[in-house]
Amino acid sequence: MHIGFLNIDFIDVVDVMLVAFLLYQIYRLIQGSIANKIFFGFIIVYVVYLLATAFGMELLSAILGQFMNVGVLALLIIFQQEIRRFLLMLGRSTSVQENAILKRFYTPKISKDKVSNLQAIVEATRTMAATHTGALIVIEKEDDLKKFIESGDEIDSQVSKRLLLTIFHKNSPLHDGAVIIKNSRLAAARCMLPISESGTISPTLGFRHRAAFGMSEQTDAAVIVVSEEKGEVSFVSHGGIFRNMSTKDLEAKLSEYLLN
Numbered sequence: 001m002h003i004g005f006l007n008i009d010f011i012d013v014v015d016v017m018l019v020a021f022l023l024y025q026i027y028r029l030i031q032g033s034i035a036n037k038i039f040f041g042f043i044i045v046y047v048v049y050l051l052a053t054a055f056g057m058e059l060l061s062a063i064l065g066q067f068m069n070v071g072v073l074a075l076l077i078i079f080q081q082e083i084r085r086f087l088l089m090l091g092r093s094t095s096v097q098e099n100a101i102l103k104r105f106y107t108p109k110i111s112k113d114k115v116s117n118l119q120a121i122v123e124a125t126r127t128m129a130a131t132h133t134g135a136l137i138v139i140e141k142e143d144d145l146k147k148f149i150e151s152g153d154e155i156d157s158q159v160s161k162r163l164l165l166t167i168f169h170k171n172s173p174l175h176d177g178a179v180i181i182k183n184s185r186l187a188a189a190r191c192m193l194p195i196s197e198s199g200t201i202s203p204t205l206g207f208r209h210r211a212a213f214g215m216s217e218q219t220d221a222a223v224i225v226v227s228e229e230k231g232e233v234s235f236v237s238h239g240g241i242f243r244n245m246s247t248k249d250l251e252a253k254l255s256e257y258l259l260n
């Protein structure tokens with residue numbers, strides 16, 4: 001196809017569509033974060049560099065050219081988290097579990113008996129919410145949480161309401177950080193989770209909730225937060241939050257999320 005002096009073929013159209021898709025995904029990833037401003041700053045410098053080169057401004061284009069060379073490396077470092085999230089998202093959307101067609105032939109690793117102890121977890125959260133006891137509980141789905149488990153104190157015990165209440169009791173030496181549940185066992189307590197840098201999180205939520213968001217952005221784990229301040233229970237997954245959940249809704253949400 002010819003448009004003026006341009007000769008456009010099918011591959012060019014696919015090329016432009018793919019670039020548009022990539023730019024849109026990058027925009028979605030950095031939306032609201034501080035990285036957003038850095039990214040647009042970089043784009044402005046790049047446009048000025050292109051203009052300076054086009055108009056033959058040698059000194060300016062030489063200086064900006066040097067900046068662009070270092071800038072690419074700097075961008076890789078600055079956008080570490082975003083690049084990681086982007087690759088994770090790509091990996092997930094092409095994985096069997098997320099693919100509607102392949103899903104029919106795929107049996108989830110988590111079977112019904114593996115989520116049978118959800119009731120103990122849900123009941124513990126109800127008691128903790130009533131007593132304004134802060135808690136952070138992470139339940140592994142498909143992504144391996146080994147590195148987060150290793151950041152805490154390994155326990156490897158059966159999950160029970162009493163154990164969860166004991167761990168998160170204000171005077172317990174294990175109450176800080178998160179508990180991680182893996183294969184229906186309480187794998188570890190006092191685990192450090194990554195803090196989300198997203199600018200879309202409500203400013204009324206503190207670090208406990210930001211850690212839940214961070215974990216859900218980097219893994220497919222289900223995260224439950226009990227707010228010490230508000231006494232409310234939230235469910236966080238894939239960077240989204242359901243706040244103020246009733247016991248019944250939380251249990252339903254957990255089994256639906258973990259079994260699908």
Ligand SMILES: Nc1ncnc2c1ncn2[C@@H]1O[C@H](COP(=O)(O)OP(=O)(O)OP(=O)(O)O)[C@@H](O)[C@H]1O
Pocket residue numbers: 134135136175176177178191192193194195204205206207208209210211226227228229230
């Ligand atoms: N990176 C982290 N990983 C795991 N737990 C964390 C992390 N950062 C903070 N926490 C937990 O969150 C607690 C602090 O919660 P903070 O009051 O800041 O959060 P919040 O979201 O306002 O929760 P709350 O509503 O319970 O007050 C810490 O004592 C610690 O137990």
